[in-house]
Amino acid sequence: MEVLKLATAGSVDDGKSTLIGRLLYDTKSMTDDKLEAIERTSKQKGYDYLDFSLATDGLVAEREQGITIDVAHIYFSTPSKSYIIADTPGHVEYTRNMVTGASTSQVSIILIDARKGVIEQTHRHFFINNLLRIKDVIVAINKMDLVDFSEETYNKIKADFEELMKKREYQDQTITFIPVSALKGDNVVNRSEHMSWYKGQTLLEHLEELDQKDIYNTGTPRFPVQYVIRPKTDDFHDFRGFAGKVYGGELSVGDEVIVLPSMTRSTIKDIYFYDKKYQTAPRRSSVTITLEDEVNVSRGDMLVKVGDLPTVDKQLTATISWMDGTSFIPGGKYVLQHGVNKVLAKVDAIEHKINPDYSGIEENVSALQMNDIAKVRFRLNKPIFYDKFKNHRTNGSFILIDSRTNNTAGVGFIE
Secondary structure (H helix, E strand, O other), rough: OOEEEEEEEOOOOOHHHHHHHHHHHOOOOHHHHHHHHHHHHHHHHHOOOOOOHHHHHOOOHHHHHOOOOEEEEEEEEEOEEEEEEEEEOOOOHHEEEHHHHOOOOOEEEEEEEEOOOOOOOHHHHHHHHHOOOOOEEOOOOEEEHOOOOHHHHHHHHHHHHHHHHHOOOOOOEEEEEEEEEOOOEEEEOOOOOOOOOOOOOHHHHHHHHHHHHHHHOOOOOOEEEEEEEOOOOOOOOOOOOEEEEOOOOEEEEOOOOEOOOOOOEEEEEEEEEEEEOOOOOOOOEEEEEEEEOOOOOOOOOEEEEOOOOOOOEEEEEEEEEEEEOOEOOOOOOEEEEEEOOEEEEHHHHHEEEEOOOOOOOOOOOOEEEOOOOOEEEEEEEEEEEOOOOOOOOOOEEEEEOOOOOOOEEEEEEOO
16 A cells, blocks of 8 residues: 655644644544543543644643644555654754654645744745655645634735745745644545635545655665675575665666676666565665676665766765754764765865745854754765755765764755
8 A cells, every 4th residue: 555654844833733633533543542532631621622632742741731842653544545644843943853754754734823824933844845855745724713714814825825935946846725624624634614615625635646756756766785685595595686675766677787886787687575576676665686797786885777877975065954962063073874874974164054944044154053954065984875865865865973972963965
């Protein structure tokens, strides 16, 4: 079954957790014990409605304050698709969590409170979706019940957001506007009886009709080798396969490939998935590949098609999101993990800091603090084989690890 990964974004009290709870409830994906707990807690709080935010806010601090702090992953299914939703926090101080939650998503839902309209945090949320090259963005204008389901209010917010869209760098996005009431259930799963003026799809209808080819950023195929398989059994005495996951495109039997970094050429002989052979390995499939020639291939090497070489270099420039409590400074040294490979990286320079509310850049920055986003130059102790993030989301991204604490200190998107 097709799996679709979603990320939510919205300011405090915009209703992200309530929207997700409503999706679970109306698709009958909520377990009986969870529903009973929500009903019991809602009554204890004196509510005359079900507080669906309790379906996702798992931390004690989240329940007490009524906010989302950490990234929660929620799973549900319909007859046609399985969904994984990253419920990300909306606070400015949790920008790093928003980046983390959206980094693996194909679709994003930006919530806007119909009473407040487009605010500074909306700019920030849209900037992050644009930075991460998320192709399908749903702008859910929530709490329409609190503005009497006004078409005029909806059109005003839509026009304001369209003005914001003019500032984006990444233009290859589909933006869909849907007026909803997560609390009442209007236009989430079921069509609203209060907004007959809206002729579009409900939120779930839109998600159900999304085609994979419309939401994935296509690119040239990259096959980083995770493991070399040598069974050495009687039946497979001479077998030598290379296990990994195909990113960005397809690989087929007969394709001429180059092994990086050795630049050795060969041809794909067979493609295996468990004990079955396939003619083609589609994007995002985990397979084992064998080659026609006895070439030296190790973990961390990469197979690419002839004529589709990535950049191989010891220097790179990237936009990074800094996530650590310690300052990020020029001259700092980190472990840069790019796919399977880990290399030592030194910060060459901070070119400028980027204000994610579209207010511009700050130059002459001497250090970055937690949640800062900046353009940075690195020097590496050995080459890696990478693509620009705008061309290849997987092969154009990396994480930075603090070697002293082993913490993931930042994420980077290669320019």
